[in-house]
Amino acid sequence: MISAYTVDQLRSAERAALVDDRDDAVMRRAAYAVAAVALRMLPRPVPGRRVVLLVGPGNNGGDALYAGAVLRRRGADVLAVLADPERAHAGGLAAFQRRGGKLIDATDAMTAAVSALTRADLIIDGLLGLGARPPLRPTMARLVLAANAAPAPVLAIDLPSGIDPDGHRAAEPASEGNGATPGAEPQSGPESEPVAVDAASTITFGAPSTGLLLAPQTGRLEIADLGLAPDQRVLPDAIALDDIDVAFHRPRLGRDSDKYSSGVVGIVAGSAKYPGAALLCVGAAVSLRPGLVRYAGPQAAAVVQRWPEVVASDDPVDAGRVQAWVAGPGMGTDGPALRRLNVVLGADVPVLIDADGLTMLAHNPALLVRRERRSHAPVVLTPHAGEFARLWPELDLGDRLTACRAAARQSDAVVLLKGDRTVIAAPDGRAAVNLTGTPWLASAGTGDVLAGVIGSLLAAGNTPGGTLDAFTAAVVGAHIHGRAGQRAAAAGKVGAPALWEYLSAAG
Numbered sequence: 001m002i003s004a005y006t007v008d009q010l011r012s013a014e015r016a017a018l019v020d021d022r023d024d025a026v027m028r029r030a031a032y033a034v035a036a037v038a039l040r041m042l043p044r045p046v047p048g049r050r051v052v053l054l055v056g057p058g059n060n061g062g063d064a065l066y067a068g069a070v071l072r073r074r075g076a077d078v079l080a081v082l083a084d085p086e087r088a089h090a091g092g093l094a095a096f097q098r099r100g101g102k103l104i105d106a107t108d109a110m111t112a113a114v115s116a117l118t119r120a121d122l123i124i125d126g127l128l129g130l131g132a133r134p135p136l137r138p139t140m141a142r143l144v145l146a147a148n149a150a151p152a153p154v155l156a157i158d159l160p161s162g163i164d165p166d167g168h169r170a171a172e173p174a175s176e177g178n179g180a181t182p183g184a185e186p187q188s189g190p191e192s193e194p195v196a197v198d199a200a201s202t203i204t205f206g207a208p209s210t211g212l213l214l215a216p217q218t219g220r221l222e223i224a225d226l227g228l229a230p231d232q233r234v235l236p237d238a239i240a241l242d243d244i245d246v247a248f249h250r251p252r253l254g255r256d257s258d259k260y261s262s263g264v265v266g267i268v269a270g271s272a273k274y275p276g277a278a279l280l281c282v283g284a285a286v287s288l289r290p291g292l293v294r295y296a297g298p299q300a301a302a303v304v305q306r307w308p309e310v311v312a313s314d315d316p317v318d319a320g321r322v323q324a325w326v327a328g329p330g331m332g333t334d335g336p337a338l339r340r341l342n343v344v345l346g347a348d349v350p351v352l353i354d355a356d357g358l359t360m361l362a363h364n365p366a367l368l369v370r371r372e373r374r375s376h377a378p379v380v381l382t383p384h385a386g387e388f389a390r391l392w393p394e395l396d397l398g399d400r401l402t403a404c405r406a407a408a409r410q411s412d413a414v415v416l417l418k419g420d421r422t423v424i425a426a427p428d429g430r431a432a433v434n435l436t437g438t439p440w441l442a443s444a445g446t447g448d449v450l451a452g453v454i455g456s457l458l459a460a461g462n463t464p465g466g467t468l469d470a471f472t473a474a475v476v477g478a479h480i481h482g483r484a485g486q487r488a489a490a491a492g493k494v495g496a497p498a499l500w501e502y503l504s505a506a507g
């Protein structure tokens, strides 16, 4: 599990480590870690390879300069581009120059800097770290545009310059694709997006800041443990799971398993207009291998034809016992749909509401309030941005994690906000960022699959031996779904049903 912290939390942990940091000892250790990753990224042989350092005014630039000195010792041809020469880190600069590193002042030699970036084998981004206050000022923004347009991969130190370390504001990756010319004055004005380094890898120290998890610009995340992480009494701002955590959380069959010990999930999905949603959601639930899937809705015949093992009825009232409900995908919003939703919300088991179910909740906020009076079992809401805005119009989606947290608190539900980086928040303040996924998943029906996956996990968590709470079920489900999407995309598959076969193995 990766624990991410706010800048304030990281700064206070670092303060303790830096009290007695004579001779930049901590910074030198950080620089060695940077150089080790850089050496892995450079083509062989290393001597003569061109490395360009982008050096900002703070300690992040210091890290880059010390790392540059190490790379010089390995024979690389290293050039430091200083974005703010008067404020470049003195100790780092001296060490770098002692090793024969070359310097360019970007404030008066931008053309030379851009041309060096274009010819580089590796670019190291030491413009800004934890002290970043985006958006970037013009000199840095120009360098970032040029670095992103260059063929070389970028290794970002601590974070990709241009992102908000706390993740409160999003930055678009800057590239030629957004109409900007490398080296030219970045456009300003309301339409221009804040620019940020688009890193192939980011190496951070101790623990990442939350913004690093949220930003797609981070690329591959490396964490060097320099003894700088906050201690275990400090609650992380957000977490992210990896494949090993998720494998650990996956429900397992025991020798004495029966259907109720493996989880029985009920699904209300699909309608005459959207029959496919029923199949997609049920198929996903079945793929997670719960004890039993019950279907309750107008597509009962089609569902049983495809999965004879599913027990189907027309209405949740007649469905029999379940340990969690999913309601919403393609179920419609008419009178019968509203009645089915009401039945599900009245059940004293965990309930996941998605899609049309969320639309009905937005129109009838009293439904959730009534649910609170009828059951203490958790509710999971899985909106995309449009549904989120209809449910909580007052919350600012420019700051997705904060908005998601506020929504979870207000509605006393686990809220999973879908997106390029899906975020999940619990009413008690826990939050997670999902790091799996692919643009392949931005297609019709994949949300129905996600609902079925999380529904199965909720049911497993509600068994006598179940250990998955609703928040963890949502985080694990998002991870499995994203990983399945990556595998389906890599296999060249098309369409949401392709996810089924990858769900049982994913993550």
Ligand SMILES: NC(=O)C1=CN([C@@H]2O[C@H](COP(=O)(O)OP(=O)(O)OC[C@H]3O[C@@H](n4cnc5c(N)ncnc54)[C@H](O)[C@@H]3O)[C@@H](O)[C@H]2O)[C@@H](O)CC1
Pocket (backbone or CB within 6 Å): 014, 015, 017, 018, 026, 027, 028, 030, 056, 057, 058, 059, 060, 061, 062, 063, 127, 128, 129, 130, 131, 132, 133, 134, 135, 136, 137, 140, 157, 158, 205, 228
């Ligand atoms: N504190 C520690 O324990 C360690 C810190 N290290 C490095 O030190 C970094 C933090 O150093 P600093 O506190 O000096 O912070 P930065 O290196 O992020 O520099 C902050 C300075 O950049 C300027 N700046 C901020 N936003 C800007 C913008 N949008 N455009 C242009 N200029 C801007 C401001 O003048 C600010 O003072 C970490 O990210 C990490 O890379 C490492 O050396 C490891 C040890």
Ligand SMILES: [K+]
Pocket (backbone or CB within 6 Å): 060, 125, 126, 127, 128, 129, 156, 157, 158, 159, 160, 161
């Ligand atoms: K950086």
